[in-house]
Every structure is written in C-alpha cells, then in structure tokens.
Amino acid sequence: MIFGGRFADAAIGRKQLILLIALVAVGAGIAIGLSAQKAIWEGWVTDRLFQIKALMDNKEQAGPAPVVVVGLDQKALNSDRLAPIPRVLMTPVLAEAGQAMLNAGAVALGYDFVFAYSADGFVDPSTGEARLKGFDLAFQRFLYQNRGKVFIAHTEIGVPQRMFSAAAGEGGVRSVIVSTDSDGVVRRHEPHSPLTASPHLIDALLGIAGVELAETYIPVPSARLATSVPYLSLIDVLQLLESDEGRQELAHFAEGRIVLFGGLLPYEDEHLFSDRFLPHLPEQLAETGPSGRPRVQPQTAGVFVLADFIGSPIAGRIVTEPPAGLVPAFAVIFAVVGALAGLSLPLVVLPVVAVGGVLCGLGVSLGSMELGMFPSPGVAPVAFVTATIIAAVGKVGILQRRQRSLVRLFGHYLAPDVIKLMASSEQLPALGGETRHVVVAFIDIVGFTKMSEKLADKDVVRVVNSCFDRIGQVITAHQGYIDKYIGDAIMAVWNAPNTVEHPEKSAVDAATEIINLLDRLREITGQPPLDLRIALNAGPVLVGDIGGEHRRSFTVMGTTVNTASRVESVAKDHKVRLAVSQSVAEKLPSSYPVAEIWKGQLRGLSSDITVYTLDLPEMYMEPEEKRTIARQEQDRSKLVTFPRS
Known part of the structure; x- marks a missing residue:
C-alpha cells in the first residue's frame, strides 16, 4: 500500500x-x-615507502658511517700485485690487509669469505710434493692472535677448513646467512641474545660495538648501499700501507669502525635488498678509496647487506615491529x-x-x-x-x-522504467507529464479476426502470446517501450520514457527485424496465413502519468499517436507491411530505400500527409507483378531521397 x-x-x-x-x-x-600482513606485494610497498622517506629527508648522512667495506673487486684482481695470485691463495694478502685495518684503529673485522680450502692440502700432481705447505700459516697466525676481534664466515653449504676454524677459535666462525621475506627480498634480521654468543656474524659484531638489541629490526637505508657505505678496494689498502700518508688515510677509514671484507665481483653473492629503489649518494659525499667503487649492480652485494645490518642499529636507522x-x-x-x-x-x-x-x-x-x-x-x-x-x-x-x-508487485501494471524511477525516489511520479518528441508504432496482426474464428480460444491466446513475445523482444532490443496491448495490436514508443539518440532509425530497424521474423512466427504458431502490418509516425506527445490517485497509467497522448493509427490504414489499402510518415522518413539515413506510396488527407486530420515504405521485397504483401502494374498506374516507381545532414 x-x-x-x-x-x-x-x-x-x-x-x-x-x-x-x-x-x-x-x-x-x-x-x-x-x-x-607479510603479503608478497607488501614488501614492494615497504621498499617504496623507504624510497619516499629518502626523498623527503634529502639530507646528507649524519656523522661517519660505523662500518667500512674492503672489497675484493675486479680492479684489485686486475692489479699488478694480485693478478698473478689465484683467489684461493689470497689468505696472506687478506691477513696483511686485516692487520693493517686493526693497526689503523678498527674495533673488529668480519670476513664474508668461506675459507673452505687450505693451500697446505694442495700437492704437485706430478710429484705428489706439498709445495705450498705453510702457505696459509700467516693467515692462521693472524686469526689466532686476534681472537675475539676477527671473525670468518660459514654458510648453509660452506664451512671453513678445519685449520682456519681452529685458528679462529670458539666463536670465531659465524654465520653470514640472511633470511628473505616472501617476495625473496632481504629486509629484516632477528638477533639472538646475548649478541656476543649468537651464531650470526651480524650479532657478534653488534655485540662488540656495544649495541643491545633483542627484537627483529628492519634497516632503513637512505641511499643505495653500493654508493653510500664507506669503501676501499683491497688493492687500495695494500698500496696505502706503503706510505705514511697512506697509513693516515687508512686510519681515517678504520678508526673506531667495524671493517668487513667481502667479494664485490658482479653476480657473486648478491641479494635483492630494500635499497634497490633508493637514490644514489653523490660521489663527492661518499667515502671511497683511490680506486673508486665497482659499478652498481641491480642487486646488492652480500657484504654491503651485512654492513647495513650492522651499521643501521649503531646509527639508529632501524624500525621495529609496533x-x-x-x-x-x-x-x-x-x-x-x-x-x-x-x-x-x-x-x-x-x-x-x-x-x-x-x-x-x-x-x-x-x-x-x-x-x-x-x-x-x-x-x-x-x-x-x-x-x-x-x-x-x-x-x-x-x-x-x-x-x-x-x-x-507492480510489474504487470506499470512499465519497469517507471517502477525503477519510483524505487529510486521512494515516491510515486506526479500526475501529468512532459512534452517530448517520440516515434509511435502500431503493430497489428493481419487477419486476426478470421483466424480467431477458426481456432479455439486457448489457441488464439497461444498465437497472440507467441507473436507478442517475439515482437516485444525486438522492440526492447532496439530501445523501444511497449506502451500497451490493444487486442491483436501493440502500441510501442521510442524516446519515452527512456532517451533514444536516433528514435526514427531505431523504430524502422525494429520494424524491419519484426517483419523478417514472419516466417519464424508462422512456424511457431502454425498459422501460414499470419501476417503483420506496422505503422510509424514521429512528433511531439504528452508523456507521463495519466489518471487519478487510485488508478493511473504511464502513456503517451496527442495528435502524433492518432496520426500513427491512421497511417496504418494507408498500409492496409496499399498492401504493405511497413508504412511510415514523412516525419519518420526524412530522419532516416540516405542508405534506406524510402519509396512514396500515398499522399493526401487522413480521416480526422486537417492537413495533407505523405506516407512511405521501404522499397524492399519483404515490405510488400502482393507479388511483384501486381506491384509493377500499380506502380505504372500511380507513377511512383522512383525512390524518394530527402535532404539529410
């Protein structure tokens, strides 16, 4: 109600x-x-937030970085001193460089190398002589003399040769394994307390630096690590040792800092790290030795990752879980x-x-x-x-x-468009309406009276419903609105209550498709004589609710409607299935074969009107021979062309 x-x-x-x-x-x-939380895409967002923070801060590094990296890079390997030495035989060089950094004031050293082989185990294949026996003694002595300050690495699959492990002593071999998030990026570290007893190299060096940390943390880098961490090539360390000025420069790099030795060759021990979207630190702000830095790679060298995990807690550049x-x-x-x-x-x-x-x-x-x-x-x-x-x-x-x-509730009585309007406003439309330009169509089943005399009532209803169902589908598909059913006829409207951009064309297209359904309708209904007649007229009408408060109907009213019903009589007299008034015909595209069939004054109207059809075979009810004679008599064989935009 x-x-x-x-x-x-x-x-x-x-x-x-x-x-x-x-x-x-x-x-x-x-x-x-x-x-x-911890979704695979969340890591990418985290790194982008670090990037935004770095851009917002846009400031130079505050104070000296607490960790220095000494790299075994390509320049070092190509240098005159190191080029002849295989990488597995560089322990004396690493011992010399490590002792130099300790002498320069470094508080602790970490080697991101797994010394898995000892030169003592190499023999001459032709003689069996251990020609390199004692070659690693200098490095073993270096590890032994600096126990508690120098640490060497082990990984999941690599452990130091037992002589190096023995020289480093208990606690001198620590893990350099870093864990990744679900997206494969290294971002966080979980320390093990007490740090000095932790199996991780990161924790051991943090413990020596006096840091107290027990919860998982994430470093917040401010620039690409490969451009911002203080860096010396291994050959720089060896060459700086040769002069007093060089040793002073080493002291500038090492004093009070932790030093990490690691490999900087491309594609060796690299990780995706949260610094990969960060800006590069300008060269003039970075602490770098005479040989410069290796080229920045898409991924971050493992020794730089370790350096940031150690340096960020010391410098206060970390965040923890809330x-x-x-x-x-x-x-x-x-x-x-x-x-x-x-x-x-x-x-x-x-x-x-x-x-x-x-x-x-x-x-x-x-x-x-x-x-x-x-x-x-x-x-x-x-x-x-x-x-x-x-x-x-x-x-x-x-x-x-x-x-x-x-x-x-109301679908059987009101148009769905009107019901939707009521639902959206929760209010019935006001009585009355508006004037709109529409196309009105009358679609009539030809010979319905004679057909109904021969059929039972239920068969008549079946035939009518079958026709109206198919015809209604076509009308709706072409944006038309079925205003009402009048016995064996349908009254349809285009451009009310909905808006149709080209109502004349849509109405004619719908009429053409309906006429082309005739054979299918005859087959469905079992009535071979069944035929259709369609009349179209365009013009202004009153659109809206007509009636009273207790009973009303959404419809269109006006002379345009009456004229459309009169045009149907012309279609009947001239035996055409489609008849359209001039107001419809002149709005059709030029490709439509419009032909004039009648001109005069319709019953009940005071002015002349011209009626047309489409000059297509399916639009005529009579055979071609009769239509030819009629054309000759009425001289209307020419197609009509209207001036169109």
Whole structure:
C-alpha cells in the first residue's frame, strides 16, 4: 500500500539492514586487512615507502658511517700485485690487509669469505710434493692472535677448513646467512641474545660495538648501499700501507669502525635488498678509496647487506615491529571509516575516496618510521578499501532489492522504467507529464479476426502470446517501450520514457527485424496465413502519468499517436507491411530505400500527409507483378531521397 506518496515499508528494516551491512563491512575489512600482513606485494610497498622517506629527508648522512667495506673487486684482481695470485691463495694478502685495518684503529673485522680450502692440502700432481705447505700459516697466525676481534664466515653449504676454524677459535666462525621475506627480498634480521654468543656474524659484531638489541629490526637505508657505505678496494689498502700518508688515510677509514671484507665481483653473492629503489649518494659525499667503487649492480652485494645490518642499529636507522594490538587497532579504525564512506557517499566519488584512504594508510606507516616502528603498510589500506567496497555493494543491494520488490508487485501494471524511477525516489511520479518528441508504432496482426474464428480460444491466446513475445523482444532490443496491448495490436514508443539518440532509425530497424521474423512466427504458431502490418509516425506527445490517485497509467497522448493509427490504414489499402510518415522518413539515413506510396488527407486530420515504405521485397504483401502494374498506374516507381545532414 502507498500513503502520502511514500512506500509504507520504506523504513521497515532499513536501519537494521544498514547496521548489518556496516558490521559485515567492518568485520571483513579487519579480517582481510590483517591477512595482508607479510603479503608478497607488501614488501614492494615497504621498499617504496623507504624510497619516499629518502626523498623527503634529502639530507646528507649524519656523522661517519660505523662500518667500512674492503672489497675484493675486479680492479684489485686486475692489479699488478694480485693478478698473478689465484683467489684461493689470497689468505696472506687478506691477513696483511686485516692487520693493517686493526693497526689503523678498527674495533673488529668480519670476513664474508668461506675459507673452505687450505693451500697446505694442495700437492704437485706430478710429484705428489706439498709445495705450498705453510702457505696459509700467516693467515692462521693472524686469526689466532686476534681472537675475539676477527671473525670468518660459514654458510648453509660452506664451512671453513678445519685449520682456519681452529685458528679462529670458539666463536670465531659465524654465520653470514640472511633470511628473505616472501617476495625473496632481504629486509629484516632477528638477533639472538646475548649478541656476543649468537651464531650470526651480524650479532657478534653488534655485540662488540656495544649495541643491545633483542627484537627483529628492519634497516632503513637512505641511499643505495653500493654508493653510500664507506669503501676501499683491497688493492687500495695494500698500496696505502706503503706510505705514511697512506697509513693516515687508512686510519681515517678504520678508526673506531667495524671493517668487513667481502667479494664485490658482479653476480657473486648478491641479494635483492630494500635499497634497490633508493637514490644514489653523490660521489663527492661518499667515502671511497683511490680506486673508486665497482659499478652498481641491480642487486646488492652480500657484504654491503651485512654492513647495513650492522651499521643501521649503531646509527639508529632501524624500525621495529609496533606494540602488540596497534596494527589491529589501525585495521579497526580504517575499516570503520571505510564502511561509513561506502554507506554515506555517492558511488561516483568512492574511487577517489578509496585512493585517499590508501594514501592515508600508507602515510601512517611512513609517519611511524619517525617513531622507530613500522606497522605493516598493507593492513590499513586493505581494511579501508575492503570495508568501502562491501558497504557500497550492500548499499546498492538495498536499492536493488527494493526495485526487485516493486517490479514483482507492480510489474504487470506499470512499465519497469517507471517502477525503477519510483524505487529510486521512494515516491510515486506526479500526475501529468512532459512534452517530448517520440516515434509511435502500431503493430497489428493481419487477419486476426478470421483466424480467431477458426481456432479455439486457448489457441488464439497461444498465437497472440507467441507473436507478442517475439515482437516485444525486438522492440526492447532496439530501445523501444511497449506502451500497451490493444487486442491483436501493440502500441510501442521510442524516446519515452527512456532517451533514444536516433528514435526514427531505431523504430524502422525494429520494424524491419519484426517483419523478417514472419516466417519464424508462422512456424511457431502454425498459422501460414499470419501476417503483420506496422505503422510509424514521429512528433511531439504528452508523456507521463495519466489518471487519478487510485488508478493511473504511464502513456503517451496527442495528435502524433492518432496520426500513427491512421497511417496504418494507408498500409492496409496499399498492401504493405511497413508504412511510415514523412516525419519518420526524412530522419532516416540516405542508405534506406524510402519509396512514396500515398499522399493526401487522413480521416480526422486537417492537413495533407505523405506516407512511405521501404522499397524492399519483404515490405510488400502482393507479388511483384501486381506491384509493377500499380506502380505504372500511380507513377511512383522512383525512390524518394530527402535532404539529410
């Protein structure tokens, strides 16, 4: 029932439904948002936030970096001194360079090399003589004399030769294994307390530096490590030892710092690290030896990764996990705001709002870095977007549910377009209407009276319903609106209540398709004599609700409608299936074969009118021979061409 222009049940359950949608949206937002933690795409977002932070800070490094890297790079290997020496036989050189850095003031050394072989084990294949016996003695003595300050590496598959392990002593061999996130990128390190007893090289050197750290941390680099970490080529260290000035420069690099030795050859021991999107530190700001730096590779050398994991806690460039409960709190807040946005804002602005919510969520993670913590950057944005989408879908679902209910209740009495208008406004349209330019069509089943006399009533209904069903599908497909059924005829309208860009063309196209259905209709109904007649007229009509408060009908009224019904009589007299008035014909494209069939004054009208058809065989009910005679008598064999834009 309808009271005061409103649906009586419009408010029944609406608040409860909105509350239910809000709760579902918030719950889903929280659950899906929290599931975004450690997602494979979240790492990429993390690295981009580091990039934004680096660009925002845009400042030089604060104070000297706490870790120096000495690299076995291509320049060192190609140098006159080192070129003749195989890499497996460089332990005396590494011992000399290591002792030089300790003498220059380094607090500790770490070798990112697995010394898996000893020269003592090599023999001359022709004589069996151990010609290199004692070759590694200098490096063994160096390790033994600097126990507690010098550490060598082991990996999952590589361990030092037992003589080196013995020389380094208990705790002198530490792991250089780094773990990756789900996307294969190295970002975080979990220290083992106490650090000095940890199996990791990173922890051991942090312990020597006096750092106290027990929770997992993420370094926050400010530039590509290959351009910012203080760096010396191994050959630089050896050459600087040869002069007093050089030794002073070594002291500048090493004093009070941790020194890491590692390989810098391309594609050896490289990792994806969170510095890969960061800007390069300008050369004039970087601490670099005389030989310069190796070329920056797409991935980051393992020794640089170790250097950042050690140097960032010392320099205070790390973030840790936020306190328990903070990330779920962010998920709740953003899910609630997203649900409110989805329920209260127009759909058209929600994409912009969603982007804003994502940016705010990322901004929370970015701002938290200043406080030394880093909440999962995917939780808040995903919670917001999920809640917004679910709330918006729920809101639209309520409206669609009301529309479906109205269609079920009134669909047999009112046009679906009118029902949707009522549903969207929750109000009945006002009586009266507007004047619009439309095309009116009358589609009549020819010979229906004679056919109905020979058929049972149920067969008549079957025939009519079968015809009207197929014809109605074509009308709807061409954007037409079935105004009413009048016995064995259909009255259809184009450009009301919906808007049609070219109503005349759409109406003629629909009429042509309907006429081409004749053979199919005859087959379906089992009535070979069945035929159709269609009349079209275009002009202004009154469109709207006609009737009273208790009973009304959406329809069109005016002279245009009456003229269309009169045009049908011309189609009948001239035995054509399609007859259109001049107001329709002159709006058709020039490719349509328009032919004049009659001109004069229709019954009930005060002015002359010209009627046309399409000069196509299927438009005529008579055989070609009779039509030829008629053309000769009426001299209308020429096609009509209207001036068209």
